[in-house]
Amino acid sequence: MMAQEVSALNAFFSPKSVAVVGASSDPKKPGHTALRNMIAMGYKGRIFPVNPREPAILGLPCYKNVLDIPEPVETCLLMVSSDLALKVAKELAERKRRFNDVAAVVCMSAGFGELNSPEGTKRERDLVETLRSAGVRMVGPNCVGVMNTVSRFNTNFDIGAYPSGGISIITQSGAFGNAFLFASGASGRAGLNKFVSVGNMADVQIAELLRFLKDDETTRVIGIYLEGLADPRGFFEAARDVAALKPIVVLKSGRSELGSTAALSHTGAIAGADAIYDGAFRQFGLMRAGSVAEFYETLRMFSKQPVPAGNRVAVLTHMGGPGTMCIDGLSTFSNLKMAPFTRETEAGLRGVLPSAANIGHPPGYIDMTATNSEVLHNQVLTLLFKDPNVDAVIQILGPSLFHDQPRLAEEVARAYHSQGGVKKPLLNVLMFGDFADELRRGLEDASLPTFDYPDTVARGAANLASYAAMRATAAKAPDIARSGGAEGPAAQLILRAAEEGRVSLLEPEAYAICRQYDIRVPPFKPVETLEDAIEAANRIGYPVVLKVVSAQILHKSDIGGVMLGVSSEDAVKQSYARLIENVRKAAPGIHNPSVLVQKMMPPTTELVLGAIRDRLFGPVVMFGLGGIYVEVLKRVGFLLAPFGLEQARKLIHDTLPAPLIAGARGRNAMNVDAIAGTLVSVGRLLVEQSQIDQVDLNPCLALDDLCVAVDARIILSKR
Template sequence: MLSCPDPVTDLWKTGIHPLDPIFAPRSVAVIGATERPGSVGRTVLWNLISHPFGGTVYPINPKRRNVLGIQAFDRIASLPEAPDLAIIAIPASGVPEVVQDCVDAGVKGAIILSAGFKETGAEGIELERQIKAIAQGRLRLIGPNCLGIQNPLTGLNATFASQVARRGNVGFISQSGALCTSILDWSLRENVGFSAFISLGSMLDVGWGDLIDYLGDDPHTHSIVIYMESIGDARAFLSAAREVALSKPIIVIKAGRTEAAAQAAASHTGSLTGSDAVLDAAFRRCGVLRVDHIEELFDTAEVLAKQPRPRGDRLSIITNAGGPGVLATDALIRAGGTLAELSAASAEALNGALPAHWSHHNPIDILGDAEPARFAQALKTILADPDSDGCLVVLTPQAMTDPTKTAQAVVDTWRASGSTQPILASWMGGAEVDEGEDILNRAGIPTYRYPDQAARLFGLLWQHSYALKGLYETPALTTNHGIDRATVATILQVAQTEKRDLLTETESKAVLAAYGIPVVPTQIAATVEEAIAAADTIGYPVVLKLYSHTLTHKTDVGGVQLNLDSSHAVARAFDRILTSVTEKAGAEHFQGVTVQPMIRVDGYELILGSSQDPQFGPVLVFGTGGQLVEVFQDSAIALPPLNSTLARRLMENTLIYKALQGVRGRQAIDLDALEQLLVQFSQLVAEQPAIESIDINPLLASPNGLLSLDARVILRSQDGSSLASSSIPLA
């Protein structure tokens, strides 16, 4: 065994946490320690003893009396004490027995570096099942198939990486060990430091939720960045992220957006990646910022740590060259931001301070001969402008430009202003601007080599700020007044008794109406005579639709007849539907027709629905509806339940939202009423776990009101094969 010097006096964690034995161990056993060059066991042991962490190291090798000059032991039970942490680096087949030894010895934490588990198939899955059963409630595990962990604050290097992370305030978690080593190498070059550096592997036990919770409590961690391939326990992730994101930014790059990438991730981790669109919705719901590029992970973490969050999406750009301002503008708009409009006061101030030929609009081109004082005056004006939510200062090195003095002028102006706007800088060039960049960075102003990169970062900052507002704003959910749960229970019970998974259109509309969602009046008719009588009662013109216990897509079998203005038209339509359904599907699928008024309202056809996601449970969808819903593909996704704030954001994430506010002379619809309808619908979805999916298409939205013209409800299969068990509580 080898005892290392005392750890740093400021221990990483205080108090007792189940993961403390892994991240702040007083003793570590290396199971599979060896002197074989290039082996994982040798590398891990060497890393532990060559980077003292303040604890004792025990090599475990039944065939050797010492390893690398340190006394070795044949098994965990032979040690003079129960180590806090066991690092397991042996073939997968032997891991269950070793985990049992660890549990018996009282070890509290383990890292399984070994590969060869669920990613290899049935045999590996069985090994994982055994390990989980042995460790359950007694031993916390990281891995398997991981690189290990580093705690730069204590010096612990429990990995087989060749380098050690610098100390810093970023907590980094990755499912990919190879990506960890690449990030580690990059971070040393870029002088990025970490409070924790974690390779998570296949998440047999410790998952995202555990680590986000742990780093959220760590005072040394200011931001958390994540490389994710699969989410694992979605409930644990969302619960932890939602709480921690209020105080520390969580930035994620999630692989597997495309089908091919998702398949590659699944083969790598052995885990389902889940629907990418649903994952996006989940991230927004819990305040997690998703980025698409690795460099954005750390750029975003840096700027969130250094600068305040923007109040809005309006960016002011100050530049001494027109071209970079245009590039920044393009990137800003693509990232969801907008150019700030100069206030009258700002325009007047700039006219008095700048040459006559300045741009007179944003981007604010102060011309190529701008000296530091001109930059400072423009920045002072913008930082005082209430119509600006952030500022980007761009400098290109020209013959008349002093990048170093200009940087100092920017810093001095920013500090003197007391502004709460975030400020970013792009000092374009190479060696000539290095000193100026250093001045800005030391002052806490993030710098970027290119202005479009900085503008994208502002867009990400605004996205993050906007998402967090949804966490802080928690208006009450809709009241229960008027909800007729008894009717819904009766309808569902009848269908289940009849062993039907599909509700009829009439039943589906009754379920919606029970939750206060307006539906078009509908009568059932089993015969021509009943159809004519119903039409006479409703009033012409009417619509006839197939009434079936088994068919969902009526149009596909000729089951819809529109604009019927007489009893003769109704009779002919009834016969046409019966004949068409019989020919295309079979007479057994025809139980009659429904008769409804023909709605002649000029409005927008929307779609509102729900489905079950394997990981997140019920998911809501809203967007442009009608027969061309698949063509337009304009929809947004959210997780239930919704409150008014979240319902409005669901609408805002669609293209149709702008039209609903009134365009080209058309009146706006009642957006508050639509917002309330979305809340009521989400409550229905959250409260009725027997429902597998709901499809309202179209939901007609007009200045006269909202009306569900067609609806379909499918129940969960009664054989128990439904996708997800329940919604995740996020309210």
């Protein structure tokens, strides 16, 4: 980010002065509450209310317009009608030319692009162009503005003073953002750092805000409420760099939205925008929350707790049932393991716990029984924090009447803060609601987040471990090894097809392109006659497959255009005749179709590898279980191309069940590296050949030592 851009964004959060255009003396108007909240937050900069009908508001002198303000104005808050907002923007541009002071505008006014009307769109464009012409940046319009609990600057008309902490929020919905702040602030269990309601994002984009927060020393974790993006590539490139340093938690709405790409292939039929977003979140190291509750709880965890060194979790409780529920919750996450205690830890535990205590059954689990004390919690936690096999601890507490709750909180906090070096996370579940109020307050004040339920805290632990792993392998776009590009045979085949007006390549052409990009295909030979088919089958070796080759037939199997398991010359004759007859019935205009003779590969797990050129995301690669059920099961994942082998391997492991990869039902283990290499090649193909719109390799067979595409479809862009 350029230095001047950083300066402009800083003006949104820590301005030395602000003009509030649309300030009002009416307590029922946003122009009054926003001004009042700014004062209540404790903002120390100069405030200049602007309203031509008011002499003063809340003890501050009013000005008729922004040009009348005699002192420097760094930031301007717009809370007027859309027509007046454009008039004020022109005045601000004039002021910038005269005094070179205005750097930022927060436009909370509505009536712009969100209307989806020509008039609203034009107003928004004119607003941005007017401000940009003077070098002034804008957040909004149609937003609830910004908050910064560090500088105490606040433009929100609903929320005044707010507890400070390490969570910074970027939201595309002002209503959701305010609801989140009201809910979390009321409990006192979440502290805010910075808040930005981006509204229509006519100027300042989320990617810019992420880069700003990356360098913000007081922000520990970033939460984003996301609905959609015009430039997702730019967003993810910025997010990748930020996530390598700070966790980013995303709550993305729109899971049910329709796909953004036409369904001309299996890949296109499955690749909805939300599915691609989901894959990109994983690829670039962002955590996607599945619910508002998870969003809130995960942000609280990261704001108060360190990132664990690994994924081994210990569970400490004195309540058997809740402890079992927690174990059940942890077991649903493949990225978590129960911590195997060292012999030294087990000996230490047996030395302090009663004989009836459950230690290590299952591994990593301790039930202290009801015979416990405040000091005993300290002793056990201290032993767990010292164990090199323990990366994080979940403690489930249900304080009894004989517990001194403030003392229990003190002992737990003392054990946590006595850790030397990098601390291990401690997540505390308080089962007794308001009864445990004193204990909860004591733990939260010691930066130890508390949670209500033993089963849901497991998801938080999984998110901590997931981020630790993601940060270790932060997504880096690799250099692309070129394979001929526009000069190679692939480009020539594509050009010829386009000149002939074809929307898709013939299968032999697709195979030729696959070979150029190191994508393995079976031995094959296109033929025009039965005699040529027999000769090709004898040379390739039985069994073979016969397939119709025609630009008019995309789904060959649907019309009987594929003959499998052809194992002799006689079988070739019979299968060839039957195939030709099927094609003539299904497509009477095709009299003598070409036929592809192809080596039939041994049966094994069928995969699908595909790619699309999405209108929002650009080149995207899909991977999953293949065959005829791909569109039914939809067990698939996505990566934005280009990407490297490590990301491809992770996609495979994230998408397929571990037993299938390991070799289920007597099959050999999959060659993950071979499959990953093919995925990288598919991504490279789409990146280099810009005329290709979709690629469908279904099925691909995961053989012992290689990955083979036994069917290939390449669809060209319609232009």
